[in-house]
Amino acid sequence: MGTFQIEGGHQLKGSIQPQGAKNEALQILCAVLLTPEKVVIDNIPDIVDVNKLITILSNLGVKIQKLGKGKYSFKSDALHLEYLESEQFKKEGGGLRGSIMIVGPLLARFGKGYIPRPGGDKIGRRRLDTHFEGMIKLGAKFRYNKEERFYGVEAPEGLRGTFMLLDEASVTGTANIVMAAVMAEGETTIYNAACEPYLQQLCKMLNKMGAKISGIGSNMLKIEGVKALNGCEHSILPDMIEIGSWIGLAAMTKSEITIKNVSWNDLGLIPATFRKLGITVEKRGDDIFIPAHTEGYEIETFIDGSFMTISDAPWPGFTPDLLSIVLVVATQAKGEVLIHQKMFESRLFFVDKLIDMGAKIILCDPHRATVIGHDFKSTLKATTMSSPDIRAGISLLIAALSAKGTSTIHNIEQIDRGYENIDERLRAIGAKIIRTA
Numbered sequence: 428m429g430t431f432q433i434e435g436g437h438q439l440k441g442s443i444q445p446q447g448a449k450n451e452a453l454q455i456l457c458a459v460l461l462t463p464e465k466v467v468i469d470n471i472p473d474i475v476d477v478n479k480l481i482t483i484l485s486n487l488g489v490k491i492q493k494l495g496k497g498k499y500s501f502k503s504d505a506l507h508l509e510y511l512e513s514e515q516f517k518k519e520g521g522g523l524r525g526s527i528m529i530v531g532p533l534l535a536r537f538g539k540g541y542i543p544r545p546g547g548d549k550i551g552r553r554r555l556d557t558h559f560e561g562m563i564k565l566g567a568k569f570r571y572n573k574e575e576r577f578y579g580v581e582a583p584e585g586l587r588g589t590f591m592l593l594d595e596a597s598v599t600g601t602a603n604i605v606m607a608a609v610m611a612e613g614e615t616t617i618y619n620a621a622c623e624p625y626l627q628q629l630c631k632m633l634n635k636m637g638a639k640i641s642g643i644g645s646n647m648l649k650i651e652g653v654k655a656l657n658g659c660e661h662s663i664l665p666d667m668i669e670i671g672s673w674i675g676l677a678a679m680t681k682s683e684i685t686i687k688n689v690s691w692n693d694l695g696l697i698p699a700t701f702r703k704l705g706i707t708v709e710k711r712g713d714d715i716f717i718p719a720h721t722e723g724y725e726i727e728t729f730i731d732g733s734f735m736t737i738s739d740a741p742w743p744g745f746t747p748d749l750l751s752i753v754l755v756v757a758t759q760a761k762g763e764v765l766i767h768q769k770m771f772e773s774r775l776f777f778v779d780k781l782i783d784m785g786a787k788i789i790l791c792d793p794h795r796a797t798v799i800g801h802d803f804k805s806t807l808k809a810t811t812m813s814s815p816d817i818r819a820g821i822s823l824l825i826a827a828l829s830a831k832g833t834s835t836i837h838n839i840e841q842i843d844r845g846y847e848n849i850d851e852r853l854r855a856i857g858a859k860i861i862r863t864a
């Protein structure tokens with residue numbers, strides 16, 4: 428179990444370049460299974476979850492070549508489908524959430540797809556019904572082995588386009604169904620589709636490969652099935668969750684930070700939400716400039732003077748993956764805010780650790796926490812903690828960087844799942860952080 432030692436209380440300064448988006452990369456990498464032709468992908472983040480998926484693809488027989496930093500080519504012309512029934516796959520496939528998205532492309536191209544119960548953050552129930560209901564609608568037969576927690580879909584006769592209304596706008600579910608449907612016979616309509624930039628990017632890439640998808644960016648996707656897909660080149664967008672993390676980090680450590688090349692038009696409500704906390708988020712070309720908040724920052728109220736609430740919603744709502752970061756930043760704001768995590772039921776328990784550090788937080792129930800900011804009148808105190816999930820992990824890291832004294836964070840593998848080389852990148856802007864094995 429790796430550990431970070433963090434000496435907090437220092438202002439940081441400089442520029443930081445966001446990595447490629449984790450959640451987009453996981454979708455895009457699965458899409459390489461849809462064609463026997465070469466697919467070149469650029470801006471792939473070097474993070475644990477993505478590297479695990481690349482290993483799975485390699486074990487499946489995908490020929491992978493590194494072309495430069497973050498740039499790889501993939502060729503899925505001679506796959507070893509027997510790997511899908513091996514004990515090794517049962518272990519490796521369950522190592523991350525994103526692996527679930529190999530099922531749709533395999534079903535589309537080979538008429539079968541299997542997956543063990545996927546891993547990912549332990550942040551509450553994470554069901555897969557939407558994925559499989561969509562594939563069943565397309566004509567696949569579904570089976571589930573309860574003992575082994577192993578899922579399978581088969582469609583030896585091929586898939587047929589249809590209309591479907593998803594029971595929820597699942598991000599990975601929509602990606603999986605889209606990839607299953609691109610080569611189905613006839614037209615598929617997916618209503619209540621998720622439409623995060625991750626999915627918009629996936630659909631654009633698939634269209635470059637010869638798919639016929641319209642409605643991109645909306646919650647109604649129409650897909651006209653094609654016989655086969657060809658190769659393409661694709662570049663992954665900057666990670667909007669990392670960008671939000673750096674905005675929070677800058678404000679809470681009173682640091683002046685420029686976040687480079689953020690693809691501003693794909694950030695949705697992220698800048699506006701941090702502004703509600705009183706943080707100055709300045710657009711400079713395609714960069715974000717955060718000035719040093721030496722006087723602190725003050726949470727807005729609603730127009731009628733009532734208490735601010737920040738909650739998550741499917742895109743274009745505010746992403747649930749940034750709520751833990753908003754929460755930690757609010758602990759030093761002037762004012763109060765209610766954080767309402769609607770999607771996941773176990774994602775707020777990490778606030779106990781912030782309370783230990785001196786933050787004023789009331790956990791109202793598993794979904795809601797009220798934060799009363801200190802307005803920097805009292806700093807957080809250093810402590811020893813363990814990172815329960817990726818976003819709680821980065822939030823604790825931000826708290827430790829703002830705290831007085833030296834904190835220790837264990838289980839930093841959780842942070843490495845989604846943040847590339849984070850200690851070195853933070854040291855480059857002045858953070859005092861040491862990694863020990």
Ligand SMILES: CC(=O)N[C@H]1[C@@H](OP(=O)(O)OP(=O)(O)OC[C@H]2O[C@@H](n3ccc(=O)[nH]c3=O)[C@H](O)[C@@H]2O)O[C@H](CO)[C@@H](O)[C@@H]1O
Nearest residue numbers: 450453524525552553595596597598599600741747748770
């Ligand atoms: C690898 C990957 O891409 N992971 C992301 C993906 O996970 P993932 O695709 O697994 O998440 P889903 O979109 O399926 O659902 C997330 C949670 O929200 C609930 N839900 C979802 C949609 C909805 O309309 N109502 C609702 O309540 C689900 O029941 C579930 O508990 O999307 C999540 C939601 O943005 C993000 O937190 C994850 O980082």
Ligand SMILES: C=C(OP(=O)(O)O)C(=O)O
Nearest residue numbers: 524525547548748817818
């Ligand atoms: C919940 C997350 O990831 P995953 O779905 O991969 O567990 C996340 O990125 O915040």
